[in-house]
Structures are given as structure tokens and as C-alpha cells.
Amino acid sequence: MVKADDLEWVENAIGRMVPKEIEGVEIIPYCGPFNAVPTKTHRYGAKLGHIADQKSQIVTTLNDVIDKVGLADGMTISFHHHFRNGDMVMNMVLEEIGKKGIKDLTLAPSSTFPCQEEAIINAVKNGTITRIEGGSARGEIGRMISSGKYIDHPLRIRSHGGRVRAIEAGDIVVDVAFIGAPSADELGNLNGVDGPSACGTINFSYVDARFANKVVAITDHLVEYPNFPMSISQELVDYVVVVDKIGDPNKIASGELRITNSPTRLKIAKDAVRIAGLLGFIKDGMNFQAGAGGISLAFTDFLHQKMKDEDITASWAQGGSTKFLVDMLKEGTVKKLITGQAFDVTAIQSMKEDPKNHVDLPIGAYANIHGKGCTVNKLDIVVLGASEVDLDFNVNTATLSNGLVAEPVGGHSDTAAGAELTIITVPIFRGRYPVIVEKCTTVVTPGVTVDVIVTERGIAINPRRGDLLEQLKNVKIPRDLRICTIEELQKMSYDITGGKIEPNWGDDIVALIEYRDGTIIDVVRSVVPKYYKDAIFVDNRDKTDIERREN
Amino acid sequence: MRLRRSRLYVPGNNPKMIPPAGLYGADVISLDLEDAVGPDYKIDARMMVSEALKVVDFGQNVEVTVRINPIETPWGKWDVKQIVCDRLDGIYIPKVESSEDVLQVDELVTEMEEKKGLQIGRIKLFATMETAKGILNAPEIAKCTKRLEGITIGGEDLTADLGGIRSSDGLAIHTSRQLIVLAAKAAGIQAIDTVYSDFKDMDGLRKETETVKIMGFDGKACIHPSQIEVIHGSFNPTIDEIEYSVKVKHAIEEAKARGSGVIALGNKMIDRPIVLKAEKILARAEAADLNIPTYEEIIKTQKEIAEAKKAERGES
Numbered sequence: 001m002v003k004a005d006d007l008e009w010v011e012n013a014i015g016r017m018v019p020k021e022i023e024g025v026e027i028i029p030y031c032g033p034f035n036a037v038p039t040k041t042h043r044y045g046a047k048l049g050h051i052a053d054q055k056s057q058i059v060t061t062l063n064d065v066i067d068k069v070g071l072a073d074g075m076t077i078s079f080h081h082h083f084r085n086g087d088m089v090m091n092m093v094l095e096e097i098g099k100k101g102i103k104d105l106t107l108a109p110s111s112t113f114p115c116q117e118e119a120i121i122n123a124v125k126n127g128t129i130t131r132i133e134g135g136s137a138r139g140e141i142g143r144m145i146s147s148g149k150y151i152d153h154p155l156r157i158r159s160h161g162g163r164v165r166a167i168e169a170g171d172i173v174v175d176v177a178f179i180g181a182p183s184a185d186e187l188g189n190l191n192g193v194d195g196p197s198a199c200g201t202i203n204f205s206y207v208d209a210r211f212a213n214k215v216v217a218i219t220d221h222l223v224e225y226p227n228f229p230m231s232i233s234q235e236l237v238d239y240v241v242v243v244d245k246i247g248d249p250n251k252i253a254s255g256e257l258r259i260t261n262s263p264t265r266l267k268i269a270k271d272a273v274r275i276a277g278l279l280g281f282i283k284d285g286m287n288f289q290a291g292a293g294g295i296s297l298a299f300t301d302f303l304h305q306k307m308k309d310e311d312i313t314a315s316w317a318q319g320g321s322t323k324f325l326v327d328m329l330k331e332g333t334v335k336k337l338i339t340g341q342a343f344d345v346t347a348i349q350s351m352k353e354d355p356k357n358h359v360d361l362p363i364g365a366y367a368n369i370h371g372k373g374c375t376v377n378k379l380d381i382v383v384l385g386a387s388e389v390d391l392d393f394n395v396n397t398a399t400l401s402n403g404l405v406a407e408p409v410g411g412h413s414d415t416a417a418g419a420e421l422t423i424i425t426v427p428i429f430r431g432r433y434p435v436i437v438e439k440c441t442t443v444v445t446p447g448v449t450v451d452v453i454v455t456e457r458g459i460a461i462n463p464r465r466g467d468l469l470e471q472l473k474n475v476k477i478p479r480d481l482r483i484c485t486i487e488e489l490q491k492m493s494y495d496i497t498g499g500k501i502e503p504n505w506g507d508d509i510v511a512l513i514e515y516r517d518g519t520i521i522d523v524v525r526s527v528v529p530k531y532y533k534d535a536i537f538v539d540n541r542d543k544t545d546i547e548r549r550e551n
Numbered sequence: 552m553r554l555r556r557s558r559l560y561v562p563g564n565n566p567k568m569i570p571p572a573g574l575y576g577a578d579v580i581s582l583d584l585e586d587a588v589g590p591d592y593k594i595d596a597r598m599m600v601s602e603a604l605k606v607v608d609f610g611q612n613v614e615v616t617v618r619i620n621p622i623e624t625p626w627g628k629w630d631v632k633q634i635v636c637d638r639l640d641g642i643y644i645p646k647v648e649s650s651e652d653v654l655q656v657d658e659l660v661t662e663m664e665e666k667k668g669l670q671i672g673r674i675k676l677f678a679t680m681e682t683a684k685g686i687l688n689a690p691e692i693a694k695c696t697k698r699l700e701g702i703t704i705g706g707e708d709l710t711a712d713l714g715g716i717r718s719s720d721g722l723a724i725h726t727s728r729q730l731i732v733l734a735a736k737a738a739g740i741q742a743i744d745t746v747y748s749d750f751k752d753m754d755g756l757r758k759e760t761e762t763v764k765i766m767g768f769d770g771k772a773c774i775h776p777s778q779i780e781v782i783h784g785s786f787n788p789t790i791d792e793i794e795y796s797v798k799v800k801h802a803i804e805e806a807k808a809r810g811s812g813v814i815a816l817g818n819k820m821i822d823r824p825i826v827l828k829a830e831k832i833l834a835r836a837e838a839a840d841l842n843i844p845t846y847e848e849i850i851k852t853q854k855e856i857a858e859a860k861k862a863e864r865g866e867s
Contacts, residue, residue: 263571263775480612492608
């Protein structure tokens, strides 16, 4: 366990204290969104292969493949999260590894979902996994991390782009990448559009395939050679394992994502569209990114209506793609669609049917700041959520207000840094917690990259964006759209909820929030549960302990 | 008189729905103590509503009202006594059948205003007729007190009382609606229509709202925030109406400048009803926060459109 008191601390560019060094690794404090240059000169190189005249890479069982790749104690393994809550790959691999008694592994997935919680927690408890280099950690895994009791090494929380950067720079060296492949042939040409577990794209794995020393494809849909499209090509894949089932189709994609019914959230989405319009961003040739959260879906839908009414066509849109984005593509409101993840059946279908206009991109091409070009830099509008926003416009998406590591950070800081207009859509409070706060519990996205905060009670524009404020002076602002300062929003937020309750921090450092360029923007400490309902990763011993304390 | 295009009902016993009620752009919100609240929760709801009126920030632009229980029920009088306060702008009285029902509330409100040291007469009253008897007494009810600024019709209860059938064209209550409008306008107050209960059916709502607008209603009640925009869309003056009114206004000013008593717009003479209507439309547009172009802007756009058409035809 890394104790906060044992470390030397230094202030970073947003005034957060970060350690100078942690577990013998030097830490570069966050120094502004675009200032940190790469510390390495070259991309990391994966090991060469030697296939001789081999005609097939198929290995019969997972057990055999783990032997063949030479997985040993202390290595790093990776997975993608395209099967979302229907993933079966990580669980079956961890089970096999557990049986073999391999210990001390680092788990470096692009993200995790509740269906993997039990397997990961068990692997941590029995010592198979001792370190997580997660994309993000939610649910019970987050609670486990926040307890500070089970994993000695702090988790590194990275954005989507940040993960690619870390792998390319060799900050994460993946020894074995296990890639769930909805469709594969015997040499390992893989794609995500075909097969019973089709998930649209497997682009989160492109970086793993290129930079992992060994690449294992696991499929339930072996097709005749050659498999088209070759999203991941045979030149990168060491072995192919065929199993019965790699995912549950009903949980991989939602049948039909629904727009929120909450009038408050609908208002937030509508007002986000209105403010983007007033700021002059909704016009021919525009582009945007909006996700699959309730407010984001509603934003996309309202935007679509507005664009149709005013006869506006967007050049492109990107994001976790959904029926709502696909509708825009089909109706010609958007010319091209770039998918990072496909969230519903319509999106998966569309990727298969219209590969010319609906494409996926490697995540590096989406968001890697130490690459050579990425789409986030070309974004006009991005609409994002948050668990907290503070007076400096800093955004927290990693922890809840009570300090628990709980939310995936996704491409939040990547898109915010790249987009011309970054809109954060949040309710002004959730439950009894204020959302607009004086200081974020944890900072993931720096305020200098955030432009507009839209809540149901008012809209705040970042004073750093004088150009936006100037633009608003030239337009008639509808009476029911309240433009105010972030301080006013924060006051409303506190007036309604009674203010922010500080988390009950413990002594351990449990997570480092790595900015997309590899610098450290914030750290997360362990949380000591105050009440049973706030309790973190309650195992039986904890439970009785806490119950006793509460009674 | 203020704009009352939309009136949003908010259940008076729902602590989640009350605080954001003012955010959705409704002209009026009605915290409901009557039909939305079961008999067992009447007193809780009354306490919650009276507290909410004191502490919740509903916003500046919205008229905050409460629908009390009928005055003859055990709750009606106590509702009035407890809710009268600074932030209360109006009271909706349901099941009104005679002037007496309204006057009782009127007296009680005055009494409470005096007791609490509030400005006398600021709180407005609105009467809802939802029985055959109430509808037929509407002309008398509409002018019974200065506090009364509008009368409304309760569709469901009225249809039941008439023994009719509620249909999408509202045939059963058509004449009653017209009587409400007649009574209101004769008394110089507003007529506000009943709710459209299928809150997912926006086309049906739009159709019904258009109809009642044509009949002369000034507004319509709603049960879900998503209905507000549609209702406003129907009651707001159209762009054509606004532009025509601006032109009429311009013609009047021009005639004045010339010292001429005859006003003409194009080839048409403009008489007094047209002038009054134009003024009304502009006032409504102003109150509804709509864009009102200047005369010069309208002419400029018209010229541009004409030129674009010319260019399309290939004329120089």
C-alpha cells in the first residue's frame, strides 16, 4: 500500500498536489493540456514472430494457448470492452489463468463492466492479479480500489487516448493481449461486424494487437479464409482459439436505447442545443460528438430536429454510435459517421451495411495526443457528462462526491481538449450531492479545456472563452435561457443540497489520474466508510464490523 | 393581463416534481392539492405546498398558483388559509357551480392577506367549471369578483356529468367550451382550456390546441412539461401574423406623419378592428419573447427573396 505520508508532494498546474515519485517511478505533474512532450523518442516495439510455413494459427484450448504464449508470473494481460456487459472472454481467461496458478499479473483492459467484477475481484483476492492499469474502474471494482485494502499498487486511470499513448510509449507493456473476436479466420484476420457476438467494431484492440508481444484471438465464429473486412490483420495475431461463446448478444448491445423521460434532463439537452446554436456552432459543414447517456441521446435527437428544420447538414459525427446517429446518417443530416464503440443493434447493423460512410477508427487516430493526428482535434462540438464541475470549470468523471472511484472516464479529457466547443451537461444536483462545487473531489478534465456548463437552472460560460461571451452579446438570448456565472450555479447547487460533504479520506493512494499526455493531474485516496450504505467493497469481515458500528 | 398560454399541473405531494416545476417555461404552474392527491395525503400535500411556496425558487417569469380542494370539502378552507403567502400569485378553485363558491374563497383570501400583512387583492382567482350547472352559471360567475382573472373548463368531470363520451374531437364539451369563452370575454377575463391527457400524443395535442385557439381560448392546462412547447407553438402568433402587424403599425405611423386620417397598406384600407388586432398580436409576441422584426428588416428580406426568385428564373 502506498501511504500518502511517505511521499514527497508537488503542486501541478491546476493546483492539485501530486507525488514526485511513486513506487520508484518518476511522476510528471500536469503542466497544461498541450505542454507535455513525449518522454520517449520512439514507439515501443512488439516482439517479432516466426511463423515459417505454418498454415493455421488455431490452438484448441485456452489452456494450451496460455502455455504457448508463455504467460508467466508478473506479466501484463489486456482485453477490450466491446462486449460491454455481455463479455465472457475476460472471465474465461482469468479462470484458466487461475487454474494454472500464475500470480502477480497486471490487468490492463480498456474498460471493465459489472459482468467481470466477480472474476476480477476473485483474481485479486487469490493473488492472480496484483495491479490494474485500467481504463477505468466502476461498480464493485471501483469500491475495491477505493477501499485500499486489496491492491497494493495504485490504479492508473487513463482516458481512451491516454491508454493508447501509454501503450505506444511503452508505459504499459502488454505481454499478452486476449482479443475477443466476433469473427475470425484460421490465421487471425478479425472483425467485429459478423458472427453471433457482433459488436460492430473491435477498434479498442487495434493498439493492443500492434504493440502486445503476443496476441491471442478468441472467437466463437470461425469463418473460411480470408475473413473480410480484416479489421485486425493476420500479421499481428499469434494464435486463434475457438470457444463456444464469447459474449451474450443481448447484453453486448442494447436493443433500443431510450431517450431520458426526465423533464429536467430533457431541458438540459434542449438548452445545450440552443446554446450551441446561439454560439453559432450549428451550421452547414459542422461536426460533433455525443455519447449514449440519457442527456447525450436527447441532445442528438434535438440537434437532429433543429438541423432538419433549418436544413443544415453536418460533415461528420463521431462517438459511441447509436440509432440516433445512424438515423442522421440515413436521413442525410450527417454525411459520415465515425464509431468508437457501437452501442446498439442499429449501429452494429449500419457498420456492416454502410462501410463507406460509417467507419471505425483506431483509438489512437481518435484521441492520442502523442500520435500524428487525431479526430478530436477536428471536433466542433462535444457534449459530455460529469459527476462534478468546479468553479475553475475543472471536471470530475472518475469519482463520486463521496470519493469512491466509480465512473469510467472514457474519452472525456481527450475530446474536451480537442473540441472547439466543449459542453458539459449536468443536473445541478444528484440525490443529496451538489454537482457544481467549489472544488472537485477529483479532477479528470482541466477547466481550461471546458467551455460551457449547461444545467437545468442556468448556463455558465468559461470566462477564459471571451470569444464565446462576445458572440452572446450579438444575439438575442431567449428569456427562459438563463446565462449566469459558475459561482451562481454553485450557489444554487449548495442552496438546494446544503453543500458539499467532504469524503472521509484514508491514508493510502489508491489511484492516479493520468492526463492524456502521461502527466498526473490528480490522485485519489482510499475512502473510509462512514455508514453502511456508503461502505466500500464490503466483505464479510467488514460487514459485521460496520454493522456493529452503525447499530 | 398576463400571458397564460400554458398551465402546468404539479402534484402537490411529490417532493421531486415541485422544485423544478418552474424550469420548463410554463406561463403558469398549478401545485395541485385536488385530483392529484388522494384523501389520505391531503394534509401532507397542503403542508408541503405551503412550505415549497416559501423556500423553492420557481423563477421570476412564472405565475405560481395552487389548485385547492373544492371549497365545500373539509379541506378547501384550510387549503386557502395555509397557502396564502408572498410567492402565491393565484388560486384555482375547482368544481365551481355558483358565484357563492368563488366569493367564499375571495373573502377568505382577503382575510388571510390582512392577517399576514400582504398587499390586498394581488392574489388572483380562477374558477373551474366542470358540471352542467357550473357551465350554465358561467356568465354570472365570470364577473362576480375583481380578483377573478380567468375561468377554465374541466373536461373529464364535465363529460361525465353530461353523460357524454370523451372523444378526440371533444364533441361532448364543444358547446360548453364555447360558453366558457363567451362568459369570459363578456366579463373581460381569460378563458383557459382543459388538459389533453395523452401526454405522448403531440399531434393530438397540437390539433386540439389549434381548435381551442380558434374558439377564443387564451391558454390550455397541461399535465407534462413536454406539452408546454406544443401549446406555446399553437398560441403564439405566427411569423406571418407578426410581420403583417408590423406593417400595419408602420402604415399607421406613416399616415400620422402625413397627417392623413386614411390608412392604407398596399391597396387595402385599414380599419379599426385590423389595427386593434395588430396591436394585440404585437403585444402577445412581445410577452411571449418572440422575435419581432423591424419594418425595414421585413422589406429587406422580401426584396432578397424576390431577387433570389428572379435569379432562379434567370432574369437579370
